[in-house]
Amino acid sequence: MKRLMIGNEAIARGAYEAGASVATAYPGTPSTEIVSNMARYQDVYAEWAPNEKVALEVGIGASIGGARTLVAMKHVGINVAADPLYTVAYTGVNGGLVIVSADDPGMHSSQNEQDNRGYGQFAKLPVIEPSDSQEAKDFTSLAFDISEEFDTPVMLRVTTRLSHSQTLVEEGEPGERVLKEYKKDAPKYVMLPGYARGRHVEVEKRMVKLAEYAENTPLNRIEWGDRRLGIITSGVAYQYVREALPDVSVLKLGLVNPLPKDLITSFADQVERLVVVEELEPVIEQQIKAWGIDVEGKELFTLLGEYSPEMIAQRLAGAEPATSSQLDIPPRPPLLCPGCPHRGVFYTLRRMRVTVMGDIGCYTLGALSPLEAMDACVCMGASIGMAMGMEKARGEEFAAKMVAVIGDSTFVHSGITPLIDTVYNQGTSTVLILDNDTTAMTGHQDHPATGVTIKKSPTKKLDIEALVRAVGIDNVRVVDPLKLDELEAAIREELERREPSVIIAKRACALIDPTPITSTLFVDEELCNGCKACIRIGCTGIFFNDDEKKAAINPNTCVSCGMCVQVCKFDAIKVVEG
C-alpha cells in the first residue's frame, strides 16, 4: 500500500531499506526530519552531533568501520563539513556512505541559497537528485550501492520543495543490517601526502568510471514527446516541466554529477531546440555549453529562488501570467512566540542602544521590527568572532557598547572556539548565551547541553557555565531573561568590565515549557495612557485597540509571561483577580 511521506522521511526509509545502521546530523531546515526519522528505527544508531563537521566525521568512522551510514545536513551545513568532505572523497568508503545536502532555493529558512551541486564537481563526488518522495526513497537505497561499488561517498542533493512535500511512496522490505569486515588499510585511510597522492589517482579513475555509469544508469531517462522542444532537467524542476509542458521531450537527470555526455549529445541531436531547466546555478547548462552544444538556460530562467510550473509555461509556452487582484495586504513577517524568553533580551539591548553581533536561531528575529536589535548575522557561531573583530578594529571603547548574542545549540555548534580566541587574544567582549534548553528554530531538537539524546534517553549534560569558565572566562553569570531589571543590570556591569564576560540568559523556550509565569492578565483601561510601550515588544498576546486608544490582552494568545507588565510605566497591565 502506498503512503504519503515528506521527502525527508522517504530518504530515511530508503536508507533503512538499504540496511543503513548509522545516521548522524546536526538539525537544520530543510534537512532535520531525515535523521529524526532514522532515530525511530530501533536497529539504527542515530545521533544529533554538535555540528555538521562532527556529524560527517562520525559518519566517516562508521563507514570505515563497515556500516552503511547516512549523514544529513542543510546546504550551509556542508560548508561546515567541507573539510572532511573533500578528503573523504579521496579515502572512499568501506560501508556505503551517503551524505544528504538539503538546499533551500528561495531561502525559506536560510541565510543564503548556494547550490550544492557545485560541491559534487569540486569534491569529485557523484551527486544524485530525486524529484519526489518515491524517488527519494529509491535513489537513497541505490546511492548506497553506488557508494560501495565505486568506493566513493555519494551526495544526495534535495531541496526544500522535495524535503517538505508529501507524495506517495510504496515501501519496500527493510534490508539486513550488514557490517562489512574492517581491515587496516593505511594507504587508503591515512591521508598523508604520500598516500593521498595515490588516492587522487583513484579519484580520477573513479570519475571516469562514474561517467560511463552515467550513460546507462536507471537514474537518467528520456521521455520522448514532441521533438521541437527538448528539456534537460532534474529534481523538483522536472515536476514543474511535466506540469507546464506535458507534450515536450524531456531528459530527466537523476545523476547530476558526473553528467552523461553521450546521452546528452544524442538527446540534443534529436530535438530542434534544447533548454536546460534547473533552479539556481547553471551547473548542467555550463557543462553542456563547454561541450560545444547549443543550449539555452539562464537567458530564460532566473538564478534566484524557486521555479514554478507557471514560470515555465510563461517562458516556454507563451502563457500569460495570472491576473493580479492588486489587494494591498500588509506583510506578515515571522515573530518571536508569545512568552519567548528572547524577547526581553532584544528589548533590553535596543533600550541600551548597544551594537549587537547576532547569530542563527529563532533569536535572529530580534533583528526585525519592532525590536530591531541586531547589527550583523552571518553564519552559525559567527557572533563571537565578529564581536572580537569589531573590537580589534574599533577599540575597547566601542566594545564597551557591544555584545555578541548566541543561542545554546549554536554556541555548542561553533561558538566555543571563537570564545577561546577572545580569551587568548585578550578581547573584552560581553557574550550573551541565550540558553533556552533546545534547538528551537528547527523544531526543538535536543543537543549536548540538554542532557537528552535523539532517542530521548538521558545522557551526560554539557554544563555551559563550567565550559565557559574552563576556557578562561572569569566573569560568568546566569540571569533570567524574563526579569528585565536584573538582565539590564547584568549587561551594564559586564559591559563596563574591561575583561571578557559571559551572561547566560537561562529560560526554556516557551513552546517546550509553557508554564505561565504570572496569572491571567488584563489591561486596566483607566491606567493605560495609550503610549504603546507594550506594543513595541512585538508580542501577539497584546494589541492596540485603535478606537479606544488603549492596549488590550488577547486571551487566546497571551501565555502570561509577564514581560509587558514590566514594560508598562503606568502599571496598567494587571493580574485578573480570583
Next chain:
Amino acid sequence: MSQIMNVLITGVGGQGTLLASRIIAQVAVDLGYDVKVTEVHGMAQRGGSVVSEVRYGEKVYSPTIPKGQADVLLAFEKLEAARWLDYLKPDGIVIINDERVDPLPVMSGKVKYPEDIIDRISQLKPKTTVADATQTAIECGNVKAANVVLVGILSKVIGLPPEKVEEAIRKLVPPKALEVNLAAFRRGVDWSVHQ
C-alpha cells in the same frame, strides 16, 4: 490539468494548517488518488504567513499549485485569504475563517487592518463563504479544533465523503483530542455553504 483538485490552505504560523492539509490529503489517498502536498516548515511557522497546498487527481506532477489554478482557498485568517487570492481560479471558492490576527505592521500601528477585506474579497470572488470556526470550536470544547471545523466545511464543498474524513481524523488526531475534533468536524459539515 483540469482533472486535478487544487486546495490551498493558508493561515498564520501556529494555527494548525498542517493538520488540515494532512487530513484532506489522507482522504484523497484513501479514495485512491495520486496526491501531493507541500507545506511550510521553519521560520514562517513562528507566526508568519503560511500556506499548505494539497493536489489530488489521476496523476499529479508539481507539488505546488500554479498561480490562478486553485479550486478552493481555505483561509484560517482574513488577511491570509486576501494574500493568496491570486492563486485562485476566477470562479474558485473561498472559505474564510472570521478570525483576525494582526500582523506586526498593524500591531505597531504603522498600517490599519483592512476592515473591509471580506467585502473586497467577495466582490472579486463571488463564491466566498465566511465562517466563525473559532467560536464553533470553542462551543465544541477546544479553540484549537477550529482547523477541523474548517476541514468540515471544506470537505462538504469539495465533496469528500464524511465517513472517509472521519476515518482520516481518527488516524491523524491523538486519541484524547478525538471527540472534540469529531464534533468540530460535524459542525463544519453542517454549515450551510454558499454554492
